[in-house]
Amino acid sequence: MRTKKSYTVDEATKLLENYCAYQERCHKEVEQKIYDINMIPEAKEKIILHLLQHNFLNEERFAKAFVRGKFSIKKWGKIRIVNELKFRNISAYNIKSSLKEINNEDYLEALQKIAEKKLPLIKESNLFKKRNKLATFLISKGFESDLVFKTVKALI
Incomplete structure (x- = not known):
């Protein structure tokens, strides 16, 4: 051993x-x-x-970098990002301030693009079920349900 x-x-x-x-x-x-x-x-x-x-460890800097990375690379929504930050014991103040790293227009544009990309992949003829599957997918990515339903309604 x-x-x-x-x-x-x-x-x-x-x-x-x-x-x-x-x-x-x-x-x-x-x-x-x-x-x-x-x-x-x-x-x-x-x-x-x-x-x-010696500034090797900085919770605020970590939170901001985390938000930028998860949004721009993984296209996570705010809810998922907040949950991940809470899991890492980041303070509520730092979570709130780090979410300002996401531009609102970019956020809505990302949601729209993800929805448009996912829609043709859903093999479902029933419109209600198709909407439901798309909404469930977007919510699982961490987007807010009110934004998701508006986007889905506009698409289908």
Whole structure:
């Protein structure tokens, strides 16, 4: 059986600096990483404090980057993004401010494009069922139901 490598506080700090520098991380991910490398709670506090002081760890910056990425790349809606941020223990203030990263016109345009792309793929002759399937898909992407129903109604 292989034993896990043990780290000094300085080694673990360097490791986590690199971990945070590679891409934006939230506190939860950093704490999990510290746990994975078997650091004691006192070391955990010291490392997190160091990362915060040297701006490797910044919850607001993480939240904004997360919102931009999930919206522009994965085309997630606001509801799904908010749920994912809550899962990562991001504060309500940071969630609210990070959602401002999404331009409202771009958001509605993205919803429209996704709906138009999905519509021909739904093999259903019954119009009601077809609308329902499209709406369910868009809601699962995290778009608000009122926007989804307006978009679906306009399309079908």
